[in-house]
Amino acid sequence: MIGRRRGASTTKDQILEAARHAFAERGFDKTTVREIAAMAGVDPAMINHHFGNKEQLFLAALDAPVDPRLYVEQVLTGSREDIGERLLQTMLTVWDSPVGTAGVTLMRTGLQHEWGAKLLREFLLNRILAPVMRELHLPEPEARWRSTLLASQVAGLIITRYVLKLEPLASAPRQDLVAAIAPTLQRYLTGPIPPPAL
């Protein structure tokens, strides 16, 4: 919802809100466009008109609450030596908010379906990590290597904290996670990492 509320809620917003709830509650496969239309109090044709099909609606529903550019800017503002900490703080703040529920659906769908994995790869690499890596001005192969190492720790934290809910990690205050995990992200981004032999 962040950065989206301008005046009265539009039909599109109502549809997106309903879609986020439905996808988060029941997963992609079990949710129908008809159902979302009923929840939003609109005709199913309106959904097709605004979003095309269910997959495009899903993407829009995931996208809507998080404008990655907003967060990426926040991560990039400050010293290069603290970028791991800012990235983790930002990521945890977003995921600990209601937005995280839609995120769990994204992870689940991304891990279940081939198209979902594509969507998740696209989202993670091109919309979140690429702008961060650009700011670090690294040569391309090194940037890709470091960004996938980063993704391995970020994705794992999301899985263990929000999907598998491993304790005590699932209930740990953000500052404890930052103290433990930010150094890992910082090292993957700017620390001494041997380049891959590939």
Add this chain to the structure above:
Amino acid sequence: MIGRRRGASTTKDQILEAARHAFAERGFDKTTVREIAAMAGVDPAMINHHFGNKEQLFLAALDAPVDPRLYVEQVLTGSREDIGERLLQTMLTVWDSPVGTAGVTLMRTGLQHEWGAKLLREFLLNRILAPVMRELHLPEPEARWRSTLLASQVAGLIITRYVLKLEPLASAPRQDLVAAIAPTLQRYLTGPIPPPAL
């Protein structure tokens, strides 16, 4: 299959082999006991006799190729300062082998279903991590905190390398991953990590 071949293949082995293929190819939900029975060339009643139900068969199928005790022993043999590296080497060797295919199914199922998440938590925490943590002789709350931090990097590496297949991480030689990621695991296990405020 490791440590399992003693003499001729038994009916149980044939069923497990068929189950691994079927679950890996089509996932848990779309696989039927009847289908596995047909693949194994046995009567469905034989499966119920040997394994009970589909969930128990799934667990047996996942369990069969990996005897965690064997690998845990390997990880624990050697100096405390290299335990992160041995853990990662062992994990990558297992996952890069055909066993990894069954592992991907375990991850997918664990992330999709509540009972799958339970199974995965149980497997990861109690059968893999608990014996490793016991060997480190840490006080209980610290051991659990460190083991879930470890799980966050291990699960994330599995997800990004074997499920999402993010490149270059997915095709990177094992020694490159070990050089980059073993220090993370070592730090989570024995390095200076502040205890959680919980």
